[in-house]
Amino acid sequence: MTRLLIAGGGPAGAAAACGLARAGARVTVLERSVGPTDKICGDFLSVEAQHYLARLGLDPAALGGQAIGQVRLVRGAHVVQAALPFRGLGLSRRVLDEALLHHAAALGAEVRRGETVPRLSPEIRFLATGKHDLHAAGRVLSSAPEPLVGFKTYFRLAPEQMEALAGAVEVILFADGYAGLQPVEGGRANLCLLVHRDRLARIGGSWAALLDDLRASSPHLHARLAGAAPLLARPLTIARVPYGFLHTPAPSETVFRLGDQACVTPSFSGDGMAIALHSAALAVRCHLAGHPPQHYHQHLRRDVAGPMRRAGTIQLLGRGTIGQALLFQALRLWPGLIRRIATATRIAAPAWLDG
Numbered sequence: 001m002t003r004l005l006i007a008g009g010g011p012a013g014a015a016a017a018c019g020l021a022r023a024g025a026r027v028t029v030l031e032r033s034v035g036p037t038d039k040i041c042g043d044f045l046s047v048e049a050q051h052y053l054a055r056l057g058l059d060p061a062a063l064g065g066q067a068i069g070q071v072r073l074v075r076g077a078h079v080v081q082a083a084l085p086f087r088g089l090g091l092s093r094r095v096l097d098e099a100l101l102h103h104a105a106a107l108g109a110e111v112r113r114g115e116t117v118p119r120l121s122p123e124i125r126f127l128a129t130g131k132h133d134l135h136a137a138g139r140v141l142s143s144a145p146e147p148l149v150g151f152k153t154y155f156r157l158a159p160e161q162m163e164a165l166a167g168a169v170e171v172i173l174f175a176d177g178y179a180g181l182q183p184v185e186g187g188r189a190n191l192c193l194l195v196h197r198d199r200l201a202r203i204g205g206s207w208a209a210l211l212d213d214l215r216a217s218s219p220h221l222h223a224r225l226a227g228a229a230p231l232l233a234r235p236l237t238i239a240r241v242p243y244g245f246l247h248t249p250a251p252s253e254t255v256f257r258l259g260d261q262a263c264v265t266p267s268f269s270g271d272g273m274a275i276a277l278h279s280a281a282l283a284v285r286c287h288l289a290g291h292p293p294q295h296y297h298q299h300l301r302r303d304v305a306g307p308m309r310r311a312g313t314i315q316l317l318g319r320g321t322i323g324q325a326l327l328f329q330a331l332r333l334w335p336g337l338i339r340r341i342a343t344a345t346r347i348a349a350p351a352w353l354d355g
């Protein structure tokens with residue numbers, strides 16, 4: 001039996017390794033990190049992400065995931081709150097990604113750490129390197145990436161603020177960007193945000209200046225961070241994320257691209273991990289059935305194109321002054337719209353794979 005190679009051991013690569021190993025395939029994951037790492041992410045696990053983890057035999061709540069049932073949209077001094085149409089979970093990527101890789105190994109996959117794959121070779125059957133493009137396998141973008149810069153860090157909030165945040169994800173709108181604040185395991189809060197690079201440059205370009213600026217413009221965030229201790233020496237950052245990218249395979253393509261290598265959904269909806277896990281399940285199923293990558297990519301497009309387009313519209317509204325005002329007023333008048341948005345920006349339940 002040929003050994004299947006997977007480049008990248010994030011949620012997509014590790015989940016594919018679990019699925020293949022469980023089906024009896026000989027599989028190796030090549031992951032460049034040597035051990036647990038923090039990753040830039042809001043750490044929000046949606047209901048469909050939880051579905052796919054449960055399908056693999058992993059319980060994210062048992063890993064310390066914090067239940068999230070409410071969403072609060074914050075603009076200046078105003079807040080609207082609504083129930084999510086599902087129970088989300090806040091779980092750090094350091095814990096989740098490591099658990100998935102351990103699970104893959106327990107199911108019989110070979111997991112090789114500290115292995116950086118330099119280029120796409122014919123032996124690689126599944127490409128799951130996330131935001132990182134391999135030489136000779138770069139993603140072909142139809143437009144330039146949005147000029148957004150992402151930051152992520154953890155805080156230990158003051159006890160009364162942590163209590164006030166419990167059970168909710170807070171989306172804080174500010175000029176030229178938005179931030180998400182939510183609890184994760186270990187009594188910590190994840191602050192993850194996107195800001196237009198011009199605004200960042202105008203206020204001096206540093207994380208410290210940005211944080212001061214956000215605290216000054218948002219009484220809500222100011223209150224949340226009063227007495228908070230930052231837990232990372234410096235925040236994680238990212239830029240030039242190709243939001244909206246959806247891969248179209250060449251007729252000769254022999255590799256299954258998974259997760260962010262196949263499609264990059266705008267982060268506002270917080271569904272990238274679910275899409276990564278869905279893509280892994282779908283690719284494994286197609287591979288085992290003898291279908292070519294083209295068949296898989298077509299199916300994936302059918303499942304994710306609509307939610308990604310709608311997530312793009314919401315992200316666009318969420319980061320501009322007029323769009324923010326419209327979004328906020330609409331949600332103020334009709335808080336139930338949050339449920340509609342949360343449902344419309346993620347993979348529809350009938351498309352989830354079982355078994």
Ligand SMILES: Cc1cc2nc3c(=O)[nH]c(=O)nc-3n(C[C@H](O)[C@H](O)[C@H](O)COP(=O)(O)OP(=O)(O)OC[C@H]3O[C@@H](n4cnc5c(N)ncnc54)[C@H](O)[C@@H]3O)c2cc1C
Pocket residue numbers: 007008009010011012013030031032033039040041042043044045046049115116117118128129130131132134150151192193194238241258259260261267270271272273274276
């Ligand atoms: C600002 C921001 C916030 C987000 N918030 C959320 C959220 O709250 N909820 C959500 O569901 N999604 C969120 N996402 C999206 C989510 O992070 C991604 O969609 C998801 O991580 C994709 O998983 P993946 O396995 O495809 O890629 P990744 O998670 O990027 O994993 C890729 C793996 O490949 C490894 N790798 C890379 N290059 C190589 C190489 N050359 N050789 C070997 N290994 C390699 C990396 O070390 C990594 O472990 C967010 C994204 C951004 C940018």
